[in-house]
Structures are given as C-alpha cells and as structure tokens.
Amino acid sequence: MEDVCVIGAGSTKYGKLEDSLADITVQSSASAIESAGIEPKEIKAGYISNVFGVADKQVHLGPVVMSNLGIPERPSLSIESACGSGSVSFREAFANVAAGFYDAVLVTGVEKVTHTGTEWTTTYFSYCSDFFYEGQAGASFPGLFASMARAYLAEFGATEEDFAMVAVKNHDNGLLNPKAHLRKKITVDDVMRSPVVASPLKLYDCCPFSDGASSVILCSKKFAQEHGGDYIKVTGSGRGGSPAALQGRERITTIPSTKIAADAAYRMAGITPRDIDFAEVHDCFTIAEVVDSEDLGFFEKGQGYRAARENRTARDGDIPINPSGGLKSKGHPIGATGVGQVVEVYEQLTGKAGQRNLKNVSTGLTHNFGATGASCAVHIFESV
Amino acid sequence: MEDVCVIGAGSTKYGKLEDSLADITVQSSASAIESAGIEPKEIKAGYISNVFGVADKQVHLGPVVMSNLGIPERPSLSIESACGSGSVSFREAFANVAAGFYDAVLVTGVEKVTHTGTEWTTTYFSYCSDFFYEGQAGASFPGLFASMARAYLAEFGATEEDFAMVAVKNHDNGLLNPKAHLRKKITVDDVMRSPVVASPLKLYDCCPFSDGASSVILCSKKFAQEHGGDYIKVTGSGRGGSPAALQGRERITTIPSTKIAADAAYRMAGITPRDIDFAEVHDCFTIAEVVDSEDLGFFEKGQGYRAARENRTARDGDIPINPSGGLKSKGHPIGATGVGQVVEVYEQLTGKAGQRNLKNVSTGLTHNFGATGASCAVHIFESV
Structure with a gap:
C-alpha cells in the first residue's frame, strides 16, 4: 500500500449560489488544483460526489468537469451515499491511490438544490431515507x-x-x-x-439546505514530495x-x-x-x-x-x-x-x-x- | 495485487417491471449470492450502480439492499456514470478487491424508469449528456x-x-x-x-428503455478457491x-x-x-x-x-x-x-x-x- 496524502484543497462559498451545478463543480476543482500547485494533466482520475444532479439537469458530472479542466481523456465517476457521499467518494479515491492505480486524483463533492425551493428540496432529501418505511410514511x-x-x-x-x-x-x-x-x-x-x-x-x-462544492487533491507520498507544497497524510x-x-x-x-x-x-x-x-x-x-x-x-x-x-x-x-x-x-x-x-x-x-x-x-x-x-x-x- | 474472480451472477428479467427499484435490486443481489453458493455475511461491501433513483423515490440504495440482505453493518455506495455506471461500479469493486480491502463484494446495477413514461425517461436521460451544450439545445x-x-x-x-x-x-x-x-x-x-x-x-x-437489475459477486482468488463453485478471473x-x-x-x-x-x-x-x-x-x-x-x-x-x-x-x-x-x-x-x-x-x-x-x-x-x-x-x- 502506498502512503496517501492530501496536497491541495479548495471550495466555493456554501450557501445559496447562482451558478450552475456544473460551474461550481469546475470552480471548486480548479481551486484545489491551484492550491496543490500542479497542472490539471497531472490528475489521473476524477472522483465526484453528488446526490441530486437531477435537480440541476446534469448527472454524469465527471466528464463535464474533466472536459472543462482540459483533461477529457481522464476517467471519472460520481459517487452517491446520501449526505455521506463526500466521504465515501474520498474513501474510494483513497483506496485507488493506496493501491497504486493512480498517483494523483481529484475528489470534488457538490450539491445544488436551493433553487428548487424548500418543498422540493425536502422531497428530494426524503428519497435518501429508507423510503418504503420512512419517507413515504412522512x-x-x-x-x-x-x-x-x-x-x-x-x-x-x-x-x-x-x-x-x-x-x-x-x-x-x-x-x-x-x-x-x-x-x-x-x-x-x-x-x-x-x-x-x-x-x-x-x-x-x-442545519440549512445549502449549495456548494469542495475539492481536494489526493496523491501518493512520492507524488507529494516531488510536487512540493504543503501536504498532510491520510x-x-x-x-x-x-x-x-x-x-x-x-x-x-x-x-x-x-x-x-x-x-x-x-x-x-x-x-x-x-x-x-x-x-x-x-x-x-x-x-x-x-x-x-x-x-x-x-x-x-x-x-x-x-x-x-x-x-x-x-x-x-x-x-x-x-x-x-x-x-x-x-x-x-x-x-x-x-x-x-x-x-x-x-x-x-x-x-x-x-x-x-x-x-x-x-x-x-x-x-x-x-x-x-x-x-x-x-x-x-x-x-x- | 490480489487476483480477482467472479464467483456468482444473477439478474432480473429486463423489460417493463412492476416491482420497485429497491425490490428488484434486492432480488437480483440475492440471486447472485445464491449463484455463488455463499452466505450474505460473507459479502464485505456492496457496490450499487444506478442513475435515476429519483424516478422511483429511492437514492442511497446501498443501505436498503444491505439491510434487506441481513447485513446492514456492511458498507455500501452507489456509483453513477450515466449508461456506463455498471462497468464503473464493477471497476471500483475490482480495484478494492485487487488491493485487498475486501475479499468478497457484491456488485449490483439497477434501473427503474419505464413507469415514468417515454417523455420523462427521455428527459431524465438527457441529463446524462453535457446538458449545457447538448440536452438543453435539444x-x-x-x-x-x-x-x-x-x-x-x-x-x-x-x-x-x-x-x-x-x-x-x-x-x-x-x-x-x-x-x-x-x-x-x-x-x-x-x-x-x-x-x-x-x-x-x-x-x-x-435500444429500448428498460427496467432491470443485474448482480455479480467479485472476490479474491483465495476466497473463490475456498468457497468452491465455478469462477472466472478478471x-x-x-x-x-x-x-x-x-x-x-x-x-x-x-x-x-x-x-x-x-x-x-x-x-x-x-x-x-x-x-x-x-x-x-x-x-x-x-x-x-x-x-x-x-x-x-x-x-x-x-x-x-x-x-x-x-x-x-x-x-x-x-x-x-x-x-x-x-x-x-x-x-x-x-x-x-x-x-x-x-x-x-x-x-x-x-x-x-x-x-x-x-x-x-x-x-x-x-x-x-x-x-x-x-x-x-x-x-x-x-x-x-
């Protein structure tokens, strides 16, 4: 197993955001890459976490992000585990870097729901429960x-x-x-x-309903040491x-x-x-x-x-x-x-x-x- | 890296199905476990792939499936990569088994959309495109x-x-x-x-719009050999x-x-x-x-x-x-x-x-x- 490090991090503001789901995902991703002081092409894969892309008419966010970063050839995927999506996506990225499949990956979590209003947001969120026993019963x-x-x-x-x-x-x-x-x-x-x-x-x-995106760059220890900058270990x-x-x-x-x-x-x-x-x-x-x-x-x-x-x-x-x-x-x-x-x-x-x-x-x-x-x-x- | 094997497989019929998204996911998962000839508790994690859980009011499918299989303590997640979700989920499961994080995992892909009708299904699917350039432009x-x-x-x-x-x-x-x-x-x-x-x-x-679920059990070679039955290598x-x-x-x-x-x-x-x-x-x-x-x-x-x-x-x-x-x-x-x-x-x-x-x-x-x-x-x- 490789030692895994975090070498960069970025985030949009959290709150009611005007930009699209795709746009805030790209903004956050770019800020983490800049924070890491690396070039986008050094990123070997993109791990996105998102739950209700449907709410802003964009699922399959990975390729949109990678294309906007200028690295469309890189693989990507979206991970969903309700409100825990971000940490599960981080875990999958960690596992892949630890196993040596990639030496540096982007992890971006994002949600954009406030524009749908409180009633729709509550409705969407209820789909995260065990809907048969919980959500549909109110x-x-x-x-x-x-x-x-x-x-x-x-x-x-x-x-x-x-x-x-x-x-x-x-x-x-x-x-x-x-x-x-x-x-x-x-x-x-x-x-x-x-x-x-x-x-x-x-x-x-x-807690409030919020829009927002956050990103980190995960990499092997070797990559972190060669690319300089501040890093921490997972x-x-x-x-x-x-x-x-x-x-x-x-x-x-x-x-x-x-x-x-x-x-x-x-x-x-x-x-x-x-x-x-x-x-x-x-x-x-x-x-x-x-x-x-x-x-x-x-x-x-x-x-x-x-x-x-x-x-x-x-x-x-x-x-x-x-x-x-x-x-x-x-x-x-x-x-x-x-x-x-x-x-x-x-x-x-x-x-x-x-x-x-x-x-x-x-x-x-x-x-x-x-x-x-x-x-x-x-x-x-x-x-x- | 561990050698990774497939030791069981199952599937619902594909077509217009009456049962719920959660139900067909569980049915398919159970049939793969039965095909492998193992007990549910031998499964260490669940990799689900699904795109439009929203269409049947259930995202966060993993815990629902694991709970129904009697192994609620096991981790699970959902992976989305549009129409390629199933193979990407399979890839993540493969990577985790190859790296030795789990010795046996369930991979189940599922979709249930036909009940929403052709217009909604087409609309949902358009969210898989780069919606800014494609879907919204018709x-x-x-x-x-x-x-x-x-x-x-x-x-x-x-x-x-x-x-x-x-x-x-x-x-x-x-x-x-x-x-x-x-x-x-x-x-x-x-x-x-x-x-x-x-x-x-x-x-x-x-191709048609279909409902359906398919599952396989992925495991290490050691697990496959110890648990008998037919297996193939990835x-x-x-x-x-x-x-x-x-x-x-x-x-x-x-x-x-x-x-x-x-x-x-x-x-x-x-x-x-x-x-x-x-x-x-x-x-x-x-x-x-x-x-x-x-x-x-x-x-x-x-x-x-x-x-x-x-x-x-x-x-x-x-x-x-x-x-x-x-x-x-x-x-x-x-x-x-x-x-x-x-x-x-x-x-x-x-x-x-x-x-x-x-x-x-x-x-x-x-x-x-x-x-x-x-x-x-x-x-x-x-x-x-």
Missing part, C-alpha cells in the same frame, strides 16, 4: 432525528438547552469562516425560541453501515455505522480517540453532534451532552469539534459536505485556516454519514 | 448518435442496411435469452421500414474518458474513451484483441456497435460495417458480439447494463448460458460507456 429527517433526540433526553437526562449549546458553538466557529453559509452569532435563548421543526428540535437545531480510513430505517435498530441513541467506521479508522491509524486533536463531525442536527461525539469515542455514551454544556468541544476545549462551523453554520451541500470536512482539516493542519486556525494541532478526524447514519465513513489525518 | 441521444451514423456513412461508404444487420443479429441472439426485453425476430426490411427516430437511425436501430480492467460533448471531439466516427480503456485492459491482461473469443459491447444504437467493434480493435477503422454485413460478429462468426442480445434486444436498464454484461460473460465461460452458450470460449470482454462515450470501462475475463 418520516422526514427532522422527524427521524427528533426521535433520536427524544430518546436521548429520556435516556440520559440531557436538556434541550444542551443541544442548543452545540448550535451556539458551531455558529461561533462559523463566524470565523468566510465561506460559511450562516454567519450569525446566536445564543441558547435564540435557539430555544426559534420555531419548532419537529419537537424537541427547533429551527436552530437544524493515516486512517474506515467505513460502516447501519440498518437503513431507524426502526430497524435496537437503540437509537447511537449510530452503529459510526462506531464500525471509527474503529476501522483508528485501527488503521494505530491511534485512539484520545490522540485526535480536533474533529469535523456530521452535525446535520444538534443531537447528531452529541451522539457522534460519543460514538467516535471522545466521550462516554451518555456524556456527550455534558461535554457540550461544559464547552469541552469549543475551539479552546479539550477536543474542538467542527471548527469550520460544521453543517450547522458552514452549511450542508449534501454531496459536498464530506469533502468540505477534509478541506477544513487540510487547512487546519497546514496553517492555512486563517483566523480560525487552531493552535498545536497535528491530528484531525472527519466523520460524515448518510441519512440517519445508514452509511458512514471516518478518516484520520496527520501533519507531516 | 440534442438528445438518438440525435447525437444519428450524427455519428451520418458521419460514418459519409466517411466509409457503409449503408443503412449494414447498421440494420446489427439489430437483426442482436435480436436473433436475444431470442435465445429468456431474460431479454425484446424477444422478437426481425429482418433488415423490418429495420429499414421502422419509423425514423433521428435520420439515419430508425426505431429498430435504437484479467484486465481499463477506464478512459472523452470530451463530454460530442462537439468537443476532433472526429465522431470513433470514441476516444473506448480506445483508452481497451488499451489499458489489454495491457493489464497481456493479450491483444485477437485473443478475445467473444464480447459484450455497448450497442445503445446500431452505429455504436459498429464503431465499438473497430475501437476495441476487432476490425480496422472503417471496416466494422463490413464485418456486420458479412455476419462476422454473429454467434458463429469469427468474433461473436453481444451473444446476450446486447442493449438492443436484451434491453438497457442504464444503471444495470455494465453489470449485466459481466453476468453474460460469467454464464458463457462457466457453461451456464443454456441455449445461447457459445462453444470453445475461454476469453470474454465487456465494453460499456456513458452518454456518447464520455466515460468508458472495458474488462477482460478468462476461464480458469
């Missing part, structure tokens, strides 16, 4: 995560204010991120008074699955796929959760971040809410979570999110994160899942 | 392939009757395939008199790309991605086109099969139409092409097609193809592309 994602939140409150004695703390922290972090979708300071009171979406989740417990990669429908799980205050993926990633990296300096995790709803922080092993099961309450996951806490602002503030263009997390880790570990750069960090983790965690991928990165 | 796939056909007729002196010979041959082959969509004997006259779709292509020059795998829009190509009587992918596959297998005993190629339109047969190196450029005219690609010709009936007669459920081709090769090389089993074949090739060949994958298989 169980939308806010409702499904509300069930998890309700169970968590009952099981561990957390309060709704604890969940609100996650939103407040991620909005604080997003204020430092010029590409974040929601750059607005909020308080626990603001969250508590925001409209109920699916009790106990309120509007500010939910030291762990894990994947896992859970029963597709929430009703098929024994317990809904944990996400099985996170544990499986994290265990595999820690094992590959030869480290434990205690060795992680910071993490970008999947906070589609505030409850998700609390559960993730336990399933990833940062806190004991049932203690994640206390960690949020005590600001242990803030920028200056023991384990900063979502320094980018997370899905909650940075935004959640669903096909892009998993790749955007890697962009953040690359920038943090190479000192390119500007105002939001954490101090003394050398090991970062990304965690991204699809739907209610039916699919998941976890990656671990280290400075060189 | 350049549908029949029109784009008609341009290629017109250029071919002008450049090489072929006749429309030569193209018709491809359809007649593939319908003859499909008569022997119980799972084929269009099982109907046709004559050159029938093709010539069928309604013009996009001149010079007539209705019988075009000896070559290649991918390539072309300018996304037809207008971006220097010449439209050849598909660049086919040549790139085929060269790579032949090189990996250490053989030449002359060593191939039979091939399943991408005949979405009759002109495509003629061009493919040249780009794959079976005939000189500009001689493919003569080979069709002289029946050299028939079951008893020098190089049988599309013994399954091909896209033209077997049908074209776009996400399934590339996997379905591997099912055919597996059945031919293990003597399970019934009435349509070719005699004395030990090396087969599959060729599957997306759109007008913007993306392509070629695989080579050998008996053990």
Whole structure:
C-alpha cells in the first residue's frame, strides 16, 4: 500500500449560489488544483460526489468537469451515499491511490438544490431515507432525528438547552469562516425560541439546505514530495453501515455505522480517540453532534451532552469539534459536505485556516454519514 | 495485487417491471449470492450502480439492499456514470478487491424508469449528456448518435442496411435469452421500414428503455478457491474518458474513451484483441456497435460495417458480439447494463448460458460507456 496524502484543497462559498451545478463543480476543482500547485494533466482520475444532479439537469458530472479542466481523456465517476457521499467518494479515491492505480486524483463533492425551493428540496432529501418505511410514511429527517433526540433526553437526562449549546458553538466557529453559509452569532435563548421543526428540535437545531462544492487533491507520498507544497497524510480510513430505517435498530441513541467506521479508522491509524486533536463531525442536527461525539469515542455514551454544556468541544476545549462551523453554520451541500470536512482539516493542519486556525494541532478526524447514519465513513489525518 | 474472480451472477428479467427499484435490486443481489453458493455475511461491501433513483423515490440504495440482505453493518455506495455506471461500479469493486480491502463484494446495477413514461425517461436521460451544450439545445441521444451514423456513412461508404444487420443479429441472439426485453425476430426490411427516430437511425436501430437489475459477486482468488463453485478471473480492467460533448471531439466516427480503456485492459491482461473469443459491447444504437467493434480493435477503422454485413460478429462468426442480445434486444436498464454484461460473460465461460452458450470460449470482454462515450470501462475475463 502506498502512503496517501492530501496536497491541495479548495471550495466555493456554501450557501445559496447562482451558478450552475456544473460551474461550481469546475470552480471548486480548479481551486484545489491551484492550491496543490500542479497542472490539471497531472490528475489521473476524477472522483465526484453528488446526490441530486437531477435537480440541476446534469448527472454524469465527471466528464463535464474533466472536459472543462482540459483533461477529457481522464476517467471519472460520481459517487452517491446520501449526505455521506463526500466521504465515501474520498474513501474510494483513497483506496485507488493506496493501491497504486493512480498517483494523483481529484475528489470534488457538490450539491445544488436551493433553487428548487424548500418543498422540493425536502422531497428530494426524503428519497435518501429508507423510503418504503420512512419517507413515504412522512418520516422526514427532522422527524427521524427528533426521535433520536427524544430518546436521548429520556435516556440520559440531557436538556434541550444542551443541544442548543452545540448550535451556539458551531455558529461561533462559523463566524470565523468566510465561506460559511450562516454567519450569525446566536445564543441558547435564540435557539430555544426559534420555531419548532419537529419537537424537541427547533429551527436552530437544524442545519440549512445549502449549495456548494469542495475539492481536494489526493496523491501518493512520492507524488507529494516531488510536487512540493504543503501536504498532510491520510493515516486512517474506515467505513460502516447501519440498518437503513431507524426502526430497524435496537437503540437509537447511537449510530452503529459510526462506531464500525471509527474503529476501522483508528485501527488503521494505530491511534485512539484520545490522540485526535480536533474533529469535523456530521452535525446535520444538534443531537447528531452529541451522539457522534460519543460514538467516535471522545466521550462516554451518555456524556456527550455534558461535554457540550461544559464547552469541552469549543475551539479552546479539550477536543474542538467542527471548527469550520460544521453543517450547522458552514452549511450542508449534501454531496459536498464530506469533502468540505477534509478541506477544513487540510487547512487546519497546514496553517492555512486563517483566523480560525487552531493552535498545536497535528491530528484531525472527519466523520460524515448518510441519512440517519445508514452509511458512514471516518478518516484520520496527520501533519507531516 | 490480489487476483480477482467472479464467483456468482444473477439478474432480473429486463423489460417493463412492476416491482420497485429497491425490490428488484434486492432480488437480483440475492440471486447472485445464491449463484455463488455463499452466505450474505460473507459479502464485505456492496457496490450499487444506478442513475435515476429519483424516478422511483429511492437514492442511497446501498443501505436498503444491505439491510434487506441481513447485513446492514456492511458498507455500501452507489456509483453513477450515466449508461456506463455498471462497468464503473464493477471497476471500483475490482480495484478494492485487487488491493485487498475486501475479499468478497457484491456488485449490483439497477434501473427503474419505464413507469415514468417515454417523455420523462427521455428527459431524465438527457441529463446524462453535457446538458449545457447538448440536452438543453435539444440534442438528445438518438440525435447525437444519428450524427455519428451520418458521419460514418459519409466517411466509409457503409449503408443503412449494414447498421440494420446489427439489430437483426442482436435480436436473433436475444431470442435465445429468456431474460431479454425484446424477444422478437426481425429482418433488415423490418429495420429499414421502422419509423425514423433521428435520420439515419430508425426505431429498430435504437435500444429500448428498460427496467432491470443485474448482480455479480467479485472476490479474491483465495476466497473463490475456498468457497468452491465455478469462477472466472478478471484479467484486465481499463477506464478512459472523452470530451463530454460530442462537439468537443476532433472526429465522431470513433470514441476516444473506448480506445483508452481497451488499451489499458489489454495491457493489464497481456493479450491483444485477437485473443478475445467473444464480447459484450455497448450497442445503445446500431452505429455504436459498429464503431465499438473497430475501437476495441476487432476490425480496422472503417471496416466494422463490413464485418456486420458479412455476419462476422454473429454467434458463429469469427468474433461473436453481444451473444446476450446486447442493449438492443436484451434491453438497457442504464444503471444495470455494465453489470449485466459481466453476468453474460460469467454464464458463457462457466457453461451456464443454456441455449445461447457459445462453444470453445475461454476469453470474454465487456465494453460499456456513458452518454456518447464520455466515460468508458472495458474488462477482460478468462476461464480458469
């Protein structure tokens, strides 16, 4: 196996974007190539992640991107795993570089849905659930995560204010991120008074619908060393699955796929959760971040809410979570999110994160899942 | 690198199916697992290929399939590369097994669109083109392939009757395939008199819109030997790309991605086109099969139409092409097609193809592309 590195990263702004799906995919891809300081022709393949290309009338995005970059002869493909598409695409690119099939590849995640309006976006997203049991029965994602939140409150004695703390922290972090979708300071009171979406989740417990694209360049260590510039190593990669429908799980205050993926990633990296300096995790709803922080092993099961309450996951806490602002503030263009997390880790570990750069960090983790965690991928990165 | 083998294959019927997208995906997957004679839990990951899950309100198909097979903890993903999705998914599964990430994986391709009607199906399919230059300008796939056909007729002196010979041959082959969509004997006259779709292509020059799912089990050689049963080896795998829009190509009587992918596959297998005993190629339109047969190196450029005219690609010709009936007669459920081709090769090389089993074949090739060949994958298989 080759050692695999990230040598460049780029992203569009996240939010409501005017340009087409194809255009933002190309813009983001070009910015990562520029960040890596390489020529497009050095890219041997393109891994795109996207869920609802149909919404902007363009699937088969790979060839469009490669053609626009001036390398139409290169192979490409699109990968979909609902909201976890980006990390799964990253994993496939990682596997191919590790195995020596390619020495340098482009990974771009993208989504463009806001132009379809809230009703269509919600409808499209419901197709990511186990539609037979969930979507068609009216169980939308806010409702499904509300069930998890309700169970968590009952099981561990957390309060709704604890969940609100996650939103407040991620909005604080997003204020430092010029590409974040929601750059607005909020308080626990603001969250508590925001409209109920699916009790106990309120509007500010939910991430927004966003457009956006993020890209990284993955390559062999040899390629990274020969092409100069800053790079980080991918030291762990894990994947896992859970029963597709929430009703098929024994317990809904944990996400099985996170544990499986994290265990595999820690094992590959030869480290434990205690060795992680910071993490970008999947906070589609505030409850998700609390559960993730336990399933990833940062806190004991049932203690994640206390960690949020005590600001242990803030920028200056023991384990900063979502320094980018997370899905909650940075935004959640669903096909892009998993790749955007890697962009953040690359920038943090190479000192390119500007105002939001954490101090003394050398090991970062990304965690991204699809739907209610039916699919998941976890990656671990280290400075060189 | 591990040697990679196919140890099982299964498929639904191709055609207009009543069951849901999720159901046919599960049915096909289960039949391949049964064919392999293994337990679902021996499958370590699921590679699904599908393009328009939106049409049946289910994307994120992987977890639904894995959950229904009783292995929800296993990772899965969906891969899209337009009409070439199946072969690209197969390629990713191959790469992962070759690299030793998994010892056995499920590859299932699926599409379910006919219930949306012809107008919606055509509209969806147009999103597979470079929509900015093609789809939105009204350049549908029949029109784009008609341009290629017109250029071919002008450049090489072929006749429309030569193209018709491809359809007649593939319908003859499909008569022997119980799972084929269009099982109907046709004559050159029938093709010539069928309604013009996009001149010079007539209705019988075009493959149908189909629903269907196909699956194979890919594994390491060690796994294949330990689990008994019939298996074949994957000896070559290649991918390539072309300018996304037809207008971006220097010449439209050849598909660049086919040549790139085929060269790579032949090189990996250490053989030449002359060593191939039979091939399943991408005949979405009759002109495509003629061009493919040249780009794959079976005939000189500009001689493919003569080979069709002289029946050299028939079951008893020098190089049988599309013994399954091909896209033209077997049908074209776009996400399934590339996997379905591997099912055919597996059945031919293990003597399970019934009435349509070719005699004395030990090396087969599959060729599957997306759109007008913007993306392509070629695989080579050998008996053990």
